[in-house]
Amino acid sequence: MLGIIGGTSLRFTPLPDLAARVVDTPYGSSRILTGRCVLLLRHQYNLPPHRINYRSHLAALALCGVTRVVTIGSAGSLQREIPPGSVIIPDDYMSMTSVPSIHDHAIRHVHPGFTPGFSRELAAVIPEARFGGIYVQTPGPRIETIAEVRALAAMADVVGMTVASEATLAAELGMEVACLCTVDNYANGLGDETLTYDHILACAEQNRDRTGSMVERIIARFA
Numbered sequence: 001m002l003g004i005i006g007g008t009s010l011r012f013t014p015l016p017d018l019a020a021r022v023v024d025t026p027y028g029s030s031r032i033l034t035g036r037c038v039l040l041l042r043h044q045y046n047l048p049p050h051r052i053n054y055r056s057h058l059a060a061l062a063l064c065g066v067t068r069v070v071t072i073g074s075a076g077s078l079q080r081e082i083p084p085g086s087v088i089i090p091d092d093y094m095s096m097t098s099v100p101s102i103h104d105h106a107i108r109h110v111h112p113g114f115t116p117g118f119s120r121e122l123a124a125v126i127p128e129a130r131f132g133g134i135y136v137q138t139p140g141p142r143i144e145t146i147a148e149v150r151a152l153a154a155m156a157d158v159v160g161m162t163v164a165s166e167a168t169l170a171a172e173l174g175m176e177v178a179c180l181c182t183v184d185n186y187a188n189g190l191g192d193e194t195l196t197y198d199h200i201l202a203c204a205e206q207n208r209d210r211t212g213s214m215v216e217r218i219i220a221r222f223a
Contacts, residue, residue: 003066049161146189
């Protein structure tokens with residue numbers, strides 16, 4: 001079963017005909033949409049990135065029988081050669097913040113028998129996307145400072161606030177995971193405009209048709 005996690009980039013995108021339900025998990029309850037695939041919108045109850053219940057979300061997908069997850073997220077470019085409007089399929093990630101784990105309740109320290117990472121299969125489905133690069137997660141909800149962007153640019157290609165948490169939990173739960181990043185802006189200080197949340201939303205809305213087309217192709221290929 002295919003699971004799709006989306007956020008800002010899906011806010012303005014027409015979604016397939018899916019039925020809504022609530023899934024109770026050991027970590028809380030998450031709302032999902034089900035049909036040919038399972039769709040989960042990460043910013044439930046309008047929660048900002050640092051308050052999202054990632055463990056509940058990924059556990060809900062697992063309880064629905066999801067074995068493959070595509071996480072779709074808006075990202076900021078850390079490199080001038082990756083302009084807004086680009087689509088990136090990263091092949092690795094890192095995090096500047098604590099990443100949740102389903103192993104928090106173990107009696108003793110556990111080293112899960114998995115290696116986090118991304119599947120490459122998505123690259124064949126979205127040929128217009130650039131494959132490769134590093135996604136770095138920051139805690140949010142604020143936009144990174146110019147000094148932080150300069151430091152992050154030495155280590156990564158795009159920056160966001162959610163994907164590392166989702167990818168790590170998916171791996172812990174035995175799911176294959178791939179990531180699709182829509183680059184909606186240059187990170188703070190790289191572009192000419194003053195970066196605001198409204199600007200990010202406007203870019204996401206501008207690219208709604210393209211994002212919807214990519215979602216349709218992902219469902220057609222994997223669902």
